[in-house]
Amino acid sequence: MTHTALPILFVPDLVLLPGMVVPVELDDASRAAIDAADAGSDGTLLVAPRLGDRYASYGVLATVERTGRLSSGSPAAVLRAGQRARIGSGTTGPGAALWVDVETVEDDAPVAEEAREHVRELAEDYKRLVVALLQRREAWQVVDTVQRMSDPSVLADAAGWASYLSDERKREVLETPDVAERLELLIGWTREHLAEVELTDKIGEDVRDGMEKQQREYLLRQQLAAIRKELGEGEPDGSDDYRSRVEAHPGLPEAVRTAALTEVDKLERSSEQNPEAGWIRTWLDTVLDLPWGTTTDDSTDxxxxxxxxxxxxxxxxxxxxxxxxxxxxxxxxxxxxxxxxxxxxxxxxxxxxxxxxxxxxxxxxxxxxxxxxxxxxxxxxxxxxxxxxxxxxxxxxxxxxxxxxxxxxxxxxxxxxxxxxxxxxxxxxxxxxxxxxxxxxxxxxxxxxxxxxxxxxxxxxxxxxxxxxxxxxxxxxxxxxxxxxxxxIDGYTEDDKVAIARDFLLPRQLERAAVTADEFTITDEALRELAATFTREAGVRQVERLLAKTLRKAATRLATGSERVDVDVADLKDLVGRPRFTPESAERTAVPGVATGLAVTGLGGDVLFIEASAHDTHGDGGGLTLTGQLGDVMKESARIALTFVHAHADELGIDPAFFDKAVHVHVPAGATPKDGPSAGITMVTALTSLATGRPVRAEVGMTGEVTLNGRVLPIGGLKQKLLAAQRAGLTEVFVPLRNEPDLDDVPAEVLDALTVHVVGDVLDVVRGALEPAASSGSSTTSSTTSSDGERAA
The missing domain is CATH 3.40.50.300 (P-loop containing nucleotide triphosphate hydrolases)
Structure with a gap:
């Protein structure tokens, strides 16, 4: 180590390490230092960094290679850095520059062989790291320069050119004279930077790959669109941009939006050749076409x-x-x-x-x-x-x-x-x-x-x-x-049907037939006749068909010269044909063994005739035969009815010899399956009528199930059954006592047309329904009083 006095030049935000050659912009202080070096120290001066407000304790001996101006026109000098030096106390010298006492620092080589080997290993490790970093940046000329460096100290001081090292770290390298320590510091810093570079390069590569893939897909899609356009196979608008459609949909619930975006992700990751892509598109179209969040405001009036x-x-x-x-x-x-x-x-x-x-x-x-x-x-x-x-x-x-x-x-x-x-x-x-x-x-x-x-x-x-x-x-x-x-909705009365035909059906059929109200009229009596004898239904479909037929006939007459068509009851036969339904209860019940029941089918209420017949078995014993496609419930009702009549033969005035005969119970319309718990009292009445020889009164209908001891059980569909009874021309009906509250739902006009008896015992039904024994064939009402009460509207 040697001591000498040299002018010092403090360079802001720049750290010079031994071996570096850099230009320095000159100000007054810098020029004074260079002039002093030329005048008093053979052109040598000490260059030290100044980082912020802090002055370094080390610097480098530097010589002025040349002076001149920068491209900007500012005066500058090119300095070559040499040996490290420690800055001592201030001293005096010629010129206006600041002079300091300088102690040079030699790079002492290790004495021991192990120490020298350790330094060489550190130098090789550092060189490998630097070369790997430079190769990533494809700086091949610099790589060759670094690989030619054999002096560990020179290799370490070359870090002054490293752009990834901060000025603070370079100052630390400057202030570390020991080569091994310098190399260890640089190895640690370089490894950190190399890891950062590798990660950055990987991210950049992934981004580039993604961008290239997107650009490639975009190019291919544009080409595909052009091909489809040439072939005339264009896709509907918005078929590809599902993500924006999902994100822009204002009414999608959050759970639905999340599920839809998941499917969009799958669609974007799948190729066009993947059949699942078509399923996903169809699903997304279905979801997006649903009216999420769309509602109509209810009327509050x-x-x-x-x-x-x-x-x-x-x-x-x-x-x-x-x-x-x-x-x-x-x-x-x-x-x-x-x-x-x-x-x-x-x-x-x-x-x-x-x-x-x-x-x-x-x-x-x-x-x-x-x-x-x-x-x-x-x-x-x-x-x-x-x-x-x-x-x-x-x-x-x-x-x-x-x-x-x-x-x-x-x-x-x-x-x-x-x-x-x-x-x-x-x-x-x-x-x-x-x-x-x-x-x-x-x-x-x-x-x-x-x-x-x-x-x-x-x-x-x-x-x-x-x-x-x-x-x-x-x-x-x-x-x-x-x-x-x-x-x-049990059906309509005749008055209802007339009102519906007048107010709803007729205007619609007039419009369909292109006939005006001035050209065609029909009386309420004719409408009532259509509903009563031409149809027998709970609704009004058949009435509307007959009206349509009537208007077609009227349109034909108008087209052939008639000025107007007026329809009354007498005109119906010519327009729609003969009546299809006529009251048949009197005819059917004219002989003993036939009773009129009431039933409910899929077409509404209807009357149901139950017929009973008996014949001798010539000593083979009696039996019961059931026909008419009866279900299990009605078969049980028939057996219960026969058992009840047998058990109460004396009370009903039946000859015991009757039960030695074979009994056959038949419910006509055998092609139609029939079942239900409402024919029990009708079967008891029919069997009693057959056994006593007393016909059932023609105007009487009945509905209700029966037990073995003769109690009448409730049934369903009472309103529909009473409407059917009125349509069939019946005037008296027996219903179960426990169905009496259901009569409140029956229209008043139906109750006005019917006498409804509520009964709890089947014997009351028999007494009220059969013709009196003294005057068989004539009707009487004196025997229709029920012991459980009567409701006659």
């Missing part, structure tokens, strides 16, 4: 809604009241700011049960119009596949959502009126039970999370107004029936 229902349908007060009540509740909830749309259990499920032609389906359309909702009809008749309700799973080829989801999609809103037509005609087979699938749809406590197999998403059906229709309630599974509110 209760009086206007009732006016709409009254204008569309005659009568049907019970179902109209139910719809108006539903609307009134929603209107009050809206006034109080309570939740109206959606929510658990807020939906309504109404079952309209009744015979065909009474207006169940058209009533659903009127309800939608009254509420201001959209209407969609789902026909369930004959559906046997559960997937028709819940949808197919997406794994099947040609999978589709169920009819419920398709109905929501078709309606365009999440709160339509959905009419489930003919729900009693849903079947079941090996493909599942659609009625069981309907349980979740029609349960207000569950349908807020209805899950279709195809969508596999929760669909809120709680605000959908479901209206189901059925002809026979007994054919609906009990669990399904329990989830619906039953409203029965």
């Amino acid at each position: 209760v009086e206007a809604a009732r006016a709409v229902l009254d204008a569309d349908h005659h009568g049907l007060d019970e179902v109209k009241d139910r719809i108006v009540e539903h609307l009134a509740v929603r209107a009050r909830r809206a006034e109080r700011g309570l939740q109206v749309v959606g929510g658990r259990g807020s939906g309504a499920v109404v079952l309209l049960a009744g015979p065909p032609g009474v207006g169940k389906t058209s009533l659903g359309e009127s309800v939608a119009r009254a509420l201001g909702r959209r209407f969609v009809r789902v026909a369930l008749g004959g559906v046997r596949d559960e997937a028709e309700i819940r949808g197919h799973r997406r794994t099947y080829v040609g999978a589709l959502p169920g009819r419920i989801v398709r109905a929501i999609k078709e309606s365009g809103s999440m709160n339509p009126v959905v009419l489930l037509d003919e729900v009693d005609k849903v079947g079941s087979d090996y493909r599942g039970d659609p009625a069981a699938a309907l349980l979740e749809v029609l349960d207000p406590a569950q349908n807020h999370t209805f899950r279709d197999h195809y969508l596999d998403l929760d669909l809120d059906l709680s605000d959908v107004l479901f209206i189901a229709t059925a002809n026979v309630v007994e054919q609906i599974p009990a669990a399904l029936l329990d989830r619906m509110e039953l409203v029965t």
